[in-house]
Amino acid sequence: MKRLMVVSDAWHPQINGVVRTMERTMADLAAFGVESVTLTPADYRTLPCPTYPEIRLSVTRPASVHRAIAKAKVDAVHIATEGPLGILARRFCIATGQRFTTSYHTRFPEYLRARVPVPLKWTYAWMRRFHNAAAGCMIATPSLEADLSARGFLHLMRWDRGVDHVQFNPDRPHVLDLPRPIFGYVGRVSVEKNIEAFLNLDLPGSKVVIGGGPSLDEMRRRFPDTHFLGSKVGDDLANHFASLDAFVFPSLTDTFGNVLLEALASGVPVAAYPVTGPLDVIGRNGPGVLDNDLRAASLAALDISRQRAREFALNFSWEASSRQFYDNVVAALNGDAESRGFHKLAAE
Structure with a gap:
């Protein structure tokens, strides 16, 4: 794999785990010889998400997203979110036979239920359909893997997270002058x-x-x-x-x-x-x-x-996390996820 497209509905100016994780991973992939390109709301006109205006939803047509992916001429596509861009990118990959990976960053069914009385089983059914079309769905923890597997999610791949030990350390200046603790x-x-x-x-x-x-x-x-x-x-x-x-x-x-x-x-x-x-x-x-x-x-x-x-x-590093992401994408592209201990791939 020499060229990867990351599709994410979460992007700057948002500050969250998805954005920071994908940014750091793409930076590390460059050291592995992989060029990363993105498809994000920065490329389109956006509207604020209802009840959550900080999140911007891309306004576009399927043809526009399809052209963008085709023009990028990438070896692999990774869909990081289940928003408008993720949905359209998934549609393109299925239509063209492009194997792709996804990642399950957010418990969207629970997030949605906190705002709207939508039954969890409905949202999980949609999420399962979304991710099961991928050659691999990356999840961060064993307990999440067990939960999603029990809900019928297939070909789950572990993707641990890392931390910058230099930037985040106990010896930094203390800037809060408040009563302790x-x-x-x-x-x-x-x-x-x-x-x-x-x-x-x-x-x-x-x-x-x-x-x-x-x-x-x-x-x-x-x-x-x-x-x-x-x-x-x-x-x-x-x-x-x-x-x-x-x-x-x-x-x-x-x-x-x-x-x-x-x-x-x-x-x-x-x-x-x-x-x-x-x-x-x-x-x-x-x-x-x-x-x-x-x-x-x-x-x-x-x-x-x-x-x-x-x-x-100190047991967690971004380099190890990014290497695991790279290996997952390569395994999914080659169709050898089963040999690496993942769930058997199954077409939706």
């Missing part, structure tokens, strides 16, 4: 992130929220004692991570949570629920505390050393 959350401020579970906790010291989203203004009004700092990127984000005493991750729906690794690499122990993502990354005896009582987990996390958190994060 400082409990922090980093991520989208939106209903599906279950952020209220954190904000409602009775905790000593200070609470900090870093990130933007459709619920930000409402949360600021309802929780005036919490410090809402908005979105942070780059070294500024890393400095804020290192300034925390504990990272509280209240989400019940994330498939992984890149921020977990960024907190740990920064020497910050994690408190979370025992669900997909935290269970796989941290486990029961790792550099954090998983408990259905999030307050108890948050307080117990303060007893974990920063060194232990940091040492655990």
Whole structure:
């Protein structure tokens, strides 16, 4: 594979795990001799997503997307999202016999149900049909693989995540001058992130929220004692991570949570629920505390050393993650996924 197209409905100016993961992966692929091109909302006119205006939905026609993919003359297509561009790219690949891969980054059925009363089985049926047409569907954790496999998803491929150990580290400047201990959350401020579970906790010291989203203004009004700092990127984000005493991750729906690794690499122990993502990354005896009582987990996390958190994060690297992605795409293109221990490929 020399040339890859990444199709993603999530792209700048969004700041989320999908965008950051795909950006970093494409940068690493260049070192493997693979040229990456993208098909994203940056290439089209967009409209704001209902109930979530920060997300921009591409407005285009099938012919336009089909021409763009054909013109790119790529060896492989990876569809990162199930949005308008992902749907049209999938249609092109099926029509032309182009084998393609997908990745399952987001528990979209649960996200949708948090906003609209749509039965989960309906949305999962659509998602299953979307991903089962691919030669490989990449997922981040064993628990997500087990869940999706039980729901009828086929040819699942593991794709672990990484973290930049240089950028995120405990020795960065501490930039928060607040009463300690400082409990922090980093991520989208939106209903599906279950952020209220954190904000409602009775905790000593200070609470900090870093990130933007459709619920930000409402949360600021309802929780005036919490410090809402908005979105942070780059070294500024890393400095804020290192300034925390504990990272509280209240989400019940994330498939992984890149921020977990960024907190740990920064020497910050994690408190979370025992669900997909935290269970796989941290486990029961790792550099954090998983408990259905999030307050108890948050307080117990303060007893974990920063060194232990940091040492655990050193087991994850972006280079290994990107190599795994590359190997998955090659295996899917060659049709030898079964020989590499993945589920048997099946045509939809």
